[in-house]
Amino acid sequence: MKFFDKLALPFCFIPALLAFSSPAAAEELRIGATPVPHAEILEFVKPALEKQGITLDIKIFTDYVQPNLQVAQKKLDANFFQHQPYLDEFNKSRGTTLSSVTGVHIEPFGAYSKKIKKLDALAEGMMVAIPNDATNGGRALLLLAAHGLIKLKDGAAITATVRDIVSNPKKLRFREIEAATLPRALGQVDLALINTNYALEAGLNPISDALIIEGAQSPYVNILVARSDKAASEALKKLAATLTSPETRKFIENRYKGAILPVF
Secondary structure: OOOHHHHHHHHHHHHHHHHOOOOOOOOEEEEEOOOHHHHHHHHHHHHHHHHOOEEEEEEOOOOHHHHHHHOOOOOOOEEEEEHHHHHHHHHHOHHHHOOOEEEEEEEEEEEEOOOOOOHHHHHOOOOOEEEEOHHHHHHHHHHHHHHHEEEOOOOOOOOOOHHHEOOOOOOOOOEEEEEOOHHHHHHOOOOEEEEEEEEHHHOHHHHHOOEOOOOOOOOOOEEEEEEEOOOOHHHHHHHHHHOOOOOHHHHHHHHHHHOEEEOO
């Protein structure tokens, strides 16, 4: 063997050795989320997940339908924007099999107005806007019923509609509007019941601006959601653990000052 052949021989193993010793590529999770607070919380946990070999690709949505459809269609691995009653209704109506991975926080639902300062000032015949999806519309009506503005028929629950109103002393008129557009419609109605994520995006403070608001006992916990066949994956387990870590709890408490309540 020539000298140069002998010299070159060991070097032929270097690429293979480098390939063998290089770290494994990070696993990517594609997560759909509404901007506030869900995407903000996901951005916060991103660095911690990168240390665990997981890269988050956060896709922003401004509606409540596409994030679920895209998970079901395998365009996304998971989403973070909804509560369990909404997910249950979505699975039932769309024939999907999406599952909760973990609960993260509560967004107390509130009623807002640009025309009145107190709920007592809500006069006869005034217009009230509520979300037009089944569960959040029902949630709005339940909140109004809890404050004595309307009465719902016996057994009316989260899927209650305006047809379930059996007593309306102030003859309030109801307008059903897509949840995302409710803040923009605030000046066109007398009272609007708005999901906290959309209220925060619009610069409303649920603690100081809402005329009425759900308490901390609200059962509508916002959840991380995935397809049933993906929910138990190691990557999603790591994401769930990071979303419910002491560090994330502190972030939620410090950033949202009670407008968003961690449940872990």
